[in-house]
Amino acid sequence: GDSVTQMEGPVTLSEEAFLTINCTYTATGYPSLFWYVQYPGEGLQLLLKATKADDKGSNKGFEATYRKETTSFHLEKGSVQVSDSAVYFCALSSPRAGNKLTFGGGTRVLVKP
Amino acid sequence: DARVTQTPRHKVTEMGQEVTMRCQPILGHNTVFWYRQTMMQGLELLAYFRNRAPLDDSGMPKDRFSAEMPDATLATLKIQPSEPRDSAVYFCASGLVEAGTEAFFGQGTRLTVV
Numbered sequence: 522g523d524s525v526t527q528m529e530g531p532v533t534l535s536e537e538a539f540l541t542i543n544c545t546y547t548a549t550g551y552p553s554l555f556w557y558v559q560y561p562g563e564g565l566q567l568l569l570k571a572t573k574a575d576d577k578g579s580n581k582g583f584e585a586t587y588r589k590e591t592t593s594f595h596l597e598k599g600s601v602q603v604s605d606s607a608v609y610f611c612a613l614s615s616p617r618a619g620n621k622l623t624f625g626g627g628t629r630v631l632v633k634p
Numbered sequence: 635d636a637r638v639t640q641t642p643r644h645k646v647t648e649m650g651q652e653v654t655m656r657c658q659p660i661l662g663h664n665t666v667f668w669y670r671q672t673m674m675q676g677l678e679l680l681a682y683f684r685n686r687a688p689l690d691d692s693g694m695p696k697d698r699f700s701a702e703m704p705d706a707t708l709a710t711l712k713i714q715p716s717e718p719r720d721s722a723v724y725f726c727a728s729g730l731v732e733a734g735t736e737a738f739f740g741q742g743t744r745l746t747v748v
Contacts, residue, residue: 624677627676
């Protein structure tokens with residue numbers, strides 16, 4: 522079945538540091554890929570998405586590129602802020618699996634001033 | 635501003651009691667998901683519906699959990715009887731699920747079974 526693997530946290534960074542969170546996936550067919558973010562006490566919010574190979578999703582300074590050859594969708598931000606402290610989830614949605622969302626385990630990011 | 639609404643936000647109940655969680659999906663969305671989040675297991679898909687019909691509930695313990703969509707504006711998740719191991723945050727999400735369309739999450743119901 523479909524699966525998503527992302528790096529375990531927590532990831533602790535200083536403000537203005539570069540952030541990378543690795544995400545790889547296994548899916549049949551051509552899934553859509555997503556990054557969601559969860560702030561404390563809240564539900565998940567979509568951060569960005571990509572629907573086909575080589576697409577780049579971007580939002581709020583975050584970027585991720587759909588790499589079919591490496592089945593990856595790594596999240597990057599060039600200069601993090603304290604407000605980026607949250608849990609980040611990589612996810613996929615595959616038409617062959619009824620378009621249900623499959624999530625990775627989440628990566629907690631803590632940005633220190 | 636359209637959003638998924640879940641009630642209650644918090645619920646504390648005694649073991650053995652029935653618990654019902656409710657979700658109002660975004661108007662026009664045709665797919666509803668129920669997820670459970672715990673520290674140990676992360677996000678688990680319990681069930682999901684398309685056009686109010688259950689598509690997959692294989693993630694749900696059948697003996698005590700049930701999920702329904704009595705109409706397009708309401709989804710329910712019921713636990714009877716509840717157990718301490720059911721303590722978790724339960725999320726509902728809805729989407730207009732065509733290829734590439736994301737799901738929108740509610741704020742969750744934090745359930746504590748004592």
